[in-house]
Every structure is written in C-alpha cells, then in structure tokens.
Amino acid sequence: MILKRALTLLSVSSCLTIYYGQEKNIDTVFVFDNQMKKVKLFHSLTTLSPADIQKNSSNLSEVLRFQSPVYIKENGRGAVSSPSFRGTTAQHTAFVWNGININSPFLGQGDINNIAIFGYDQIEIKPGGGSVIYGSSAIGGSIHLNNELSFNKGFGGLFNSEIASFGTYNNFAKGAFSNDKFSFKISGNYLISENDYEVPEKKYINRNGKFYNSTLNIGASYKMANHQTISWQSQFYDATQNYRILEESLDRTKYEAQTLRSLLSWDIDKSKFSNSLKAAYTEDNFQYFGIENAPYTSGGINKNYIFKNDFNYFILPKLNVNIIGEFQQNQGEGLGDSGVGKVSRNVGSVAGLLRYFAASDLRFEAGIKQNFVEDISSPLLYSFSGKWKANNWYSLGLNFSKNFRFPSFNDLYWNPGGNINLKSETSVQADMNNEFSVAGFTLRLTPYYMKIDNMIRWLPTPLGYWATFNTNKVESYGLESQLSYQKSFNKNHYLKLSAGYVYTKSVDLATQNQLMYVPLHKFSSNVDYQYKFLRFYAQGMFNGLTFTTSDESRKYAIYPYFVMNAGLLATLMKNYTLGFKVNNITDTVYETVEYYPLPKRNYSINATINF
Secondary structure (H helix, E strand, C coil): CHHHHHHHHHHHCHHHHHHHHHHHCCCCEEECCCCHHHHCCCCCCEEECHHHHHCCCCCHHHHHHHHCCCEEEECCCCCCEEEECCCCCHHHEEEEECCEECCCCCCCCCCHHHCCCCCCCEEEEEECCCHHHHCCCCCCEEEEEECEEECCCEEEEEEEEEEECCCEEEEEEEEEEECCCEEEEEEEEEEEECCCCEEHHHCEECCCCCEEEEEEEEEEEEEEECCEEEEEEEEEEEEEEEECCCCCCCCCEEEEEEEEEEEEEEEEECCCEEEEEEEEEEEEEEEEECCCCCCCCEEEEEEEEEEEEEEEEEEECCEEEEEEEEEEEEEEEEEECCCCCEEEEEEEEEEEEEEEEEECCEEEEEEEEEEEECCECCCEEEEEEEEEECCCCEEEEEEEEEEEECCCHHHHHCCCCCCCCCCCEEEEEEEEEEEEEECCEEEEEEEEEEEEECCEEEEECCCCCEEEEECCCEEEEEEEEEEEEEEEECCCEEEEEEEEEEEEEEEECCCCEECCCCCCEEEEEEEEEEECCEEEEEEEEEECCECCCCCCCCCCCECCEEEEEEEEEEEECCCEEEEEEEECCCCCCCECCCCCECCCCEEEEEEEEEC
C-alpha cells in the first residue's frame, strides 16, 4: 500500500515527490520543524549551512548582514542588534527555533546578538509574512533556527577553534551517534571577546565593549515503532554584554541573559497521514547592571509553556489538508525598576491549510487562522500561495497574506507609558516570485507590496515620559533579487556564486517620509571557489543611504558604504582544516546605527578537526 501510494504521488509531480519523500523518510533524518519542507514548496528561502555560518563566526548579526537580504541595526560589534525585513521593524520579524516562535514577550522581538550562532544544522531566512503558520510578528519575515537528527550514521564529531582580533576566542565542539533506532547529538560553544576596537576617523573607542556567551545544545530521537518517533531538543544559553562608555571615568554597565529552551515531540508518520505533537518550555531571564559589579538595576523573567499539534492528511493523492492547533501560556515578571510587574496571558490559535497539486507543474496552498489572545482582539488571518513551472527555464510564484503582531508585555504594562487598550498590528501583503534558470544560472526577481495598520509606537507625552499608541500606517514596497550559480569542473574545481540586490521603499503615510534605518538599496555577494584541498571565499556588501531621523535629514543620515571580507581554508589529510580570514579588507569606516561604528580591518585564524 505504501509503495502503491508513493508511485501514485510520483506521477503527480517531482516537487510533490520531494515533499512526500521528505515527509516519510524518517529512516534518514528527523526534522524538528516539519512545516519548513512544506513552506519550501511555495516560497523562496535563503538556507545557510554550518559552513556558511562559520564564515561570519563572531555573531549572528554578521551572518545575516553579509548572507541575507535583511538589514541589521547593531549598536557596535556584539552589542544590541535587531533586524529589518522589507522595510519593517524588529518587532515584525519572527525568530523560530525548531518550529516554535521565540520572540520575547517583553519586547515582542529578538535581540540577534543574544541568540546562539552555533549548534544549528540550518539557518533559513524567509522574507514575507507567515503568521498563519508561525504566529505573531511574522510580518516582514522570519528567521528559522533548525536542528536535525540523523539515523544509521554511527559516531561522528567536530572541534573548531578560532582566535581573532580584539582578544576574541571562539571554540565549538559537536558529537553525534546514531543507529537504526536511536540518534543523539550534543554541541557546545564558548565565545569571549575583549572587543576593544578603535575607529580613529570617528574618534571612537569601544571602551567596555567586552562580551561573552556560551551555548549547549542537546538532541535525541528514538523510533518507538516503524512509524512513530519521539524526539527531544534543548538549548542552554548564557551571555554577558558590556555596554560602551564614553570615558574611562564613567560607570561601567553590563547586561546578562540566560536562556533555556526545551522541546519534546511525538511524531506519527504513515502513508496517508502524519501527526506531530509538541510540548515546549522556554525561559528567558535578563538583568541590566547600571554599575557593573553592583546589584542589578532592572531585569525580567519570562516563562512560556507551549503545546502544539500539527495534523496532516492526504484526502486524495493531489489534495492535502493540514490542521495546526496551538496553546501558550506566557508568564513575565519585571525585576528592579523595569516598569513591569508580574503579568501573564493565554494565547491560542487554530489554523487550517489546504494544498492542491493540480498538475506536475502547478500547485496551490490556501490557509486561514484564528488567534485567541487574552484581553486582546485578534483578526482573522489568511494566506494564499501558488506556484507554476511554465517551462524548463521559468517559474512563477504568487503569495498573498494577512499577518499580525499582538502587543508585548512592555507595550501593555510598562509603568509609566504602557497602554492596555492597544490593538494588534495587522498587515496585508503580496509578492510575485519570478525565477529564471539558464545555463546553470538562476535569477530570482520578487517585487512585493505591504501595508501595516495600527502600528504600535512609543511617543513622547506632555507629562515628560514616553507612551505607546496605535498610530501611523506604513506602506512598504520594493524588489528583492538574487542571482546564483554553481558548478564543478573536472572533479578538482568547484565554484559557487551568489549576489543579491534589494530595493526597499518604506513610507510613513502620514508624513510620506522613509522610515528610519531602512536603506533604499542593499547589495551583497558571496563567492566560493575550491581547488582540491584549498578553498577560497569572499563576501561583499554595499549599503545605500540610510536615514536615522523621521524627517529624512541628510545631516544625520548614514551614507553609502562598501565592505568586503575574504578567507582561505586548507584541508589536510581529510580531517584537518586550517583557515585564515580578513574582515573588512577595504578598511571601511561604517556603521549601521548612528554613533556606533563597526570595526575596521581585522583578522582571524581557525582550525577544525573532524572525527
């Protein structure tokens, strides 16, 4: 029966065969975020492997800045950092860990430099809305931190050590074992940096810029029967960031963060249906120290209990229905003078998706979702996606969706300034993905349009403090493009090229001005070339004019700049790799946030052992 159904699906389409094969092939790999393989059928994603991540090993900000269409605002290397997709804000980006939304209930966003960089099997970047599947904040886009567990691989491991400029030491180790029934993986990372760089042209010294973080990832999976698997994934993260001070005589400040994430998954996977039941617990603790060695000034404790069920059923070989139910309890408690007391809320949702594979080159997906957020009115969300492969060299994808973000604890309860009457932000968006493939080259052109209503903003009041309001409407439109090419020559040569250009116009409709920290133009490129045991890579990034004020003042704008990195790796005796990297070869003076320049030319060396 299973073979008969697989042959039927094979006749439907090669894309569906890939999808169905991934859905059923648990003998090879267990994927914690089972929705991603479905998302890839209809959306274009940027997928980064551990080798890609290693190219920008100092923090996640560097990875996304040079290898994705996302604009990153970073208050100096290793400090507070936030993303901007398609002209939106950090609150409009969803961070998703193994299928679970991990945005902070306090801030409604994720601090990129307080998210572990190593220990994932993939990082995937998805521009565009995704609230039907991934919930609140998935308006501008989503960043997915994914883990996998393989079976029948035996023992394996890796150790990597890096020494870099500014007193930076970075160590990562990973070990794994699996047989036909059991799979286990563990990894750990330790990173510390004095981060005491200088930018003389700006008279800038990164005093008190030290940062440290450590991560432990543990995953295990066990096949209870031919079609049943129980799996567990956990992450433990600890970090300290010191904040830059202007003079040595000033008090040194710091920020500490501790994160625990644990996910248990029970998966049933048969020929006609599959079901994934997940239970997760996440905890984020943070403390701010106005004086480094004194008791904390403020902070918070956030605990989330999450239950999620994902049921997938093939009504017909061409017709698939997917029902997703989720319940969360979010608990928060402010510490010190944080402005938020002890708060909690219940959040539930029910979503339904229908996928139809009309022919070998045509498929559709339609989704609908209702959220139930305690004391907050939530809109009905919907999505529609279609993909058509017109011929061997051109395919067309269309996406239309309504997405949302509900207010964070700070938005609602900060004292003074919180507003318990806030409405959820909503957005409507559409994009059209055109993909051309000729002679090994692939070109993607994606124009998009987005409109956000009831945007939540913090504004000054006559009483002298800032408060939250549902205010302006924002309209964002632009073009995302990517050109890629890869080829092997004579078994000894391998070449991979990618280049992306993004044009973003994001306008406050009340003023008709471009939003702050949204560059009109961004260009990035990556080159990988390997000859036998030698591998060379280079990265380039151009960032266009970026306004830092709401009135488009050029006096305070960040002017265009170009930055380039390059590295060389040599693999010896198959298991040993030595590497050398130069960051900012061009010695460019640049910043992504006004008054916080990033480092000029700097260096690193690294060694990797595979066993």
